[in-house]
Amino acid sequence: xxxxxxxxxxxxxxxxxxxxxxxxxxxxxxxxxxxxxxxxxxxxxxxxxxxxxxxxxxxxxxxxxxxxxxxxxxxxxxxxxxxxxxxxxxxxxxxxxxxxxxxxxxxxxxxxxxxxxxxxxxxxxxxxxxxxxxxxxxxxxxxxxxxxxxxxxxxxxxxxxxxxxxxxxxxxxxxxxxxxxxxxxxxxxxxxxxxxxxxxxxxxxxxxxxxxxxxxxxxxxxxxxxxxxxxxxxxxxxxxxxxxxxxxxxxxxxxxxxxxxxxxxxxxxxxxxxxx
Amino acid sequence: xxxxxxxxxxxxxxxxxxxxxxxxxxxxxxxxxxxxxxxxxxxxxxxxxxxxxxxxxxxxxxxxxxxxxxxxxxxxxxxxxxxxxxxxxxxxxxxxxxxxxxxxxxxxxxxxxxxxxxxxxxxxxxxxxxxxxxxxxxxxxxxxxxxxxxxxxxxxxxxxxxxxxxxxxxxxxxxxxxxxxxxxxxxxxxxxxxxxxxxxxxxxxxxxxxxxxxxxxxxxxxxxxxxxxxxxxxxxxxxxxxxxxxxxxxxxxxxxxxxxxxxxxxxxxxxxxxxxxxxxxxxxxxxxxxxxxxxxxxxxxxxxxxxxxxxxxxxxxxxxxxxxxxxxxxxxxxxxxxxxxxxxxxxxxxxxxxxxxxxxx
Amino acid sequence: xxxxxxxxxxxxxxxxxxxxxxxxxxxxxxxxxxxxxxxxxxxxxxxxxxxxxxxxxxxxxxxxxxxxxxxxxxxxxxxxxxxxxxxxxxxxxxxxxxxxxxxx
Numbered sequence: 001x002x003x004x005x006x007x008x009x010x011x012x013x014x015x016x017x018x019x020x021x022x023x024x025x026x027x028x029x030x031x032x033x034x035x036x037x038x039x040x041x042x043x044x045x046x047x048x049x050x051x052x053x054x055x056x057x058x059x060x061x062x063x064x065x066x067x068x069x070x071x072x073x074x075x076x077x078x079x080x081x082x083x084x085x086x087x088x089x090x091x092x093x094x095x096x097x098x099x100x101x102x103x104x105x106x107x108x109x110x111x112x113x114x115x116x117x118x119x120x121x122x123x124x125x126x127x128x129x130x131x132x133x134x135x136x137x138x139x140x141x142x143x144x145x146x147x148x149x150x151x152x153x154x155x156x157x158x159x160x161x162x163x164x165x166x167x168x169x170x171x172x173x174x175x176x177x178x179x180x181x182x183x184x185x186x187x188x189x190x191x192x193x194x195x196x197x198x199x200x201x202x203x204x205x206x207x208x209x210x211x212x213x214x215x216x217x218x219x220x221x222x223x224x225x226x227x228x229x230x231x232x233x234x235x236x237x238x239x240x241x242x243x244x245x246x247x248x249x250x251x252x253x254x255x256x257x258x259x260x261x262x263x264x265x266x267x268x269x270x271x272x273x274x275x276x
Numbered sequence: 277x278x279x280x281x282x283x284x285x286x287x288x289x290x291x292x293x294x295x296x297x298x299x300x301x302x303x304x305x306x307x308x309x310x311x312x313x314x315x316x317x318x319x320x321x322x323x324x325x326x327x328x329x330x331x332x333x334x335x336x337x338x339x340x341x342x343x344x345x346x347x348x349x350x351x352x353x354x355x356x357x358x359x360x361x362x363x364x365x366x367x368x369x370x371x372x373x374x375x376x377x378x379x380x381x382x383x384x385x386x387x388x389x390x391x392x393x394x395x396x397x398x399x400x401x402x403x404x405x406x407x408x409x410x411x412x413x414x415x416x417x418x419x420x421x422x423x424x425x426x427x428x429x430x431x432x433x434x435x436x437x438x439x440x441x442x443x444x445x446x447x448x449x450x451x452x453x454x455x456x457x458x459x460x461x462x463x464x465x466x467x468x469x470x471x472x473x474x475x476x477x478x479x480x481x482x483x484x485x486x487x488x489x490x491x492x493x494x495x496x497x498x499x500x501x502x503x504x505x506x507x508x509x510x511x512x513x514x515x516x517x518x519x520x521x522x523x524x525x526x527x528x529x530x531x532x533x534x535x536x537x538x539x540x541x542x543x544x545x546x547x548x549x550x551x552x553x554x555x556x557x558x559x560x561x562x563x564x565x566x567x568x569x570x571x572x573x574x575x576x577x578x579x580x581x582x583x584x585x586x587x588x589x590x591x592x593x594x595x596x597x598x599x600x601x602x603x604x605x606x607x608x609x610x611x612x613x614x615x616x617x618x619x620x621x622x623x624x625x626x627x628x629x630x631x632x633x634x635x636x637x
Numbered sequence: 638x639x640x641x642x643x644x645x646x647x648x649x650x651x652x653x654x655x656x657x658x659x660x661x662x663x664x665x666x667x668x669x670x671x672x673x674x675x676x677x678x679x680x681x682x683x684x685x686x687x688x689x690x691x692x693x694x695x696x697x698x699x700x701x702x703x704x705x706x707x708x709x710x711x712x713x714x715x716x717x718x719x720x721x722x723x724x725x726x727x728x729x730x731x732x733x734x735x736x737x738x739x740x741x
Contacts, residue, residue: 009462011480012470041467042620044579045326047334063328064620083334085324086468109448110647126477140647143324143335162475181490186400190699190707193691196400223706223717227395228699231529231550246544250551253536255365258310258703259717260375268380272277310703312724322648336648395704405707407684407697414701414721422676423643423651449643493695494684531704 013124014038023158024071033076033093033102036158037067039086048080048089081106082144091147092157102135103160104149112146113137113165121152122162129160189229191222199233203240210234210251220251223259280306281596283372283385285363285534288316289578290570290585291391292344297589297606299353301598306383308361308374315341316393318578320416322448323441326466330613331579338420344582353598363392366538387565387592390535391585394528394549394571399433402488404524408495412442412525419449427521431498432456433486434525437465437577442525443473454517457484459503466622487514489522498522530572538563547629548574554634557611558591559584567592574629580617586610641680642669659729674720674731675701675708686710686720687733710734714741 007013018040028034035056037048042064049057049067056073057080081089087106094101113119113134121132132150140146152160185195194217207213210220210233219233220226230251238245282298284291287309295305313319321337332340348355361376372383396411398404408427410418412434415426430451432443435458443456456473461483463470474480487499487509502513529550536542540561541554552574553561560567567588570581590607593599618626643651654670661678668677675698678686685695686708698708703722712718713730716738720731 005462008467010482012463012467012472012474014471038471039468041622043326043466043622044328044617044620045333046328047324050329051334062619063616083324085326085334086466087472088468108647110450110645112647122475122477124471124475126475142339145324146647181488184402184488186402187405187694188400190405190696190705193689193694223709223719224704225533227531227533228398228705228707231397232400245546248544250536250542250544253533255367255373255537256375257364257533258362258375259706259719260364260380264375264378264380268382271380272382311722338649396700405689405694405696407686407695409699410697411700411705414699417701417721418676418679419643420649422672422680423646423649424676424680425641425643426679448647494697 008040011125014040019158021068024069028071028074029094032095033091033104034071034074035069035076035078035080036090036092037069037080037084037088038090038161039067039084039088042066045085047083047085051079051083053077053079078104078138078147081147082138084145087145090161091149094154094157099153100151101154101157102149103152103157104136104147105160105162106145107148107163108140108145111165112139113148117165119150119163119165121150121156121160122164123159124161126162129156132160132163188232189217189219189222191224191228192218192220194219194229196232196236199236203236208237208241209249210237211249213237214251225253225257226251277371277382277384279384279386280304281386282306282389282592283308283383283387284389284391286310286316286391286393286570286572287314287345287357287359288391288393288570288581289318289340289344290393290581290588291316291389292348293582293585294389294391294567294569294589294592295348295355295357296344296351297586298593299348299351299355301590301593301600301603302352303593303596303598304353305355306385307355307357308363308376309357309359310362312359314345314357314359317413317416318344320413320420321441321578322420322445325579326577327579327617328613331582331617333579337578340578363534366534368539387567387595389567389569389585389588389592390572391568391570391581391588392531392534392572394575395531396524397527397529399486399524399526401486403490403495406489406491406495407493408491408520409489409522409524412438412523415442415521415523416445419445425449425451426523427519428452429454429519430521430523431486431500431517431519432523432525434458434527435460435463435465435470435480435482436525436527437469438528439523439525440465440469440473442523443478444469444476446523447473447476447478453478454498454519455479455481455500457481457486457500459483459485459507486522495520495522528571528575530574532572535561535566535568535572538566540566543633545574545629545632547625548633552633556634558607559588559635560591565592565595573635574626574633576626577617580614583610583613583617587614641682657725657727659725659727659731661731662733668725670725672725674710674712674718674723674725674729677725678720678731685733688735690736709738711738716741
């Protein structure tokens, strides 16, 4: 039994483990707003570090490096959150007195709320937490993401990562009706109407290449030139032979790549004849 | 028959970047693009791109398409961008045939860069041909190019980058998502994309697959089930979802028909998405003067497609004798960019694949 | 009734095109300039574009970029038109295709 994959890898959900080292100490929390960067995967991407005017994101040796915030330098200016392609940067402010702080969230849906609106704060998994008030909105643009700040209790600042503008609840996803469906074979070649069972029967009868199956069933002879079916037929052949796909011939490819009317071809050769 | 120095097939990110580098060095370029406008799949990408400034990081794909197209004006070499132009065939004598705005054309280019991109893989399940089962590209096209919602409630098959990005785009267009499924045991795409749709409340179900689509003449329901460690169905795990669209995002294959016709050396490399041409560090195939760039050379991100395009453009320029001192330096810089883009732990597959294909690692 | 049209989008701006009337199997529909035949039909709620000549199963579009040929229809009497990449024009007569197509 292999070890269970993390929630992050299975669902994109960050847990406390993932967030270790991503949050400031108590002193920096009191100083003012700061960026929480929930980017946990080494991918080639650097706009956050390039955009920071305060050098508050530790310099990258390689474009695939992970971003770590230097909380002593971060001002929570949110420039990085506006440019992050992954919408993975959140600005937290818990420097004020009292029980409430603000969380600033990237937001690319409609409607863009306005200051004073009540919205429904949601967690990383989208579950509803509580109604919250919008305290600031920065509009988006071509390369910039809109940012919306919500006032939330300080103990929820690391929980709220999304919100929705209240609307009707969606209908129930499962109708759970009793079904009595006849067996049906998946379609392999849409153009010529050839299903998986036909392909498997042909393979069982000794047709062992893409071209043989094509000639017998017409799968791949339609106007799409085998673009939809060839890959499924190849996988079936490989599975039957118990070998990897590398060992199969892809079959022949001939012009034209797309249907052409006879009219177009005829006119083309007339012009050729005139020019020669 | 039209003779010309450089023909580029496809005006996506790779083709446009190739044209830019070639024309910058003084080469006249003809780009043939099948669609009605340039940009390839970029024109549907509403999200901000990853990468570094050189690959337009944190600019949205739709904006990158405009930048790449607009910068082809006023260069030393003339770029002719011909849309509504489908290349039909490649012949052994170097002749390329095309249907250009309803006219049959023949070209004989000295060099050619094939940047045809990819086509979507399909998935075999019962009812997979019902109207409402759409490729992820189709959903993007409908939504982001034509402004039409593909449906009201979508089941997404595939948690790779395309599945996750299109899921997010659906939410942005006001469409509900029932779930995102993937047969693999972990998310294939960037985790930040997954987190975005997860916090919108969309379940991501790994180790799940779609069993069947059904409905009267079109998709009305889907049945999904969980998979065990041997990828077999876990009995009793079926769930029925009421959806009117099942979106298929199970990966891309290089669209290499023309390269097969040109009879260049091809190899099946699973890590690159299927059959790809063997190439050298200049992106040249086994046929002299025939180059490749972008997804047709192996499925990767648009950022590397752009850099590969630049490399092919520079290399073709050098082959045509338009080389400048700058060319070699530019090419070196591009190779360095490619190495960085492919350096992360998530790019291990790409590195393995590229090594097998003969490309620069 | 174009309830499938996206009128507002957080990132994209859709300028409303001019109306292009066309017919589908005798029904009068209205698309917008910039539409393909397939996008106009979809916006009007039409999912089924025809039936397969061999299996009789309903056909819709699949790839929407002219790769798969799942969306063949008869347009102004011409069969096998890939409607996902065919720009819509005013007055087009669009019909479901249920056979391999007959030369006009």
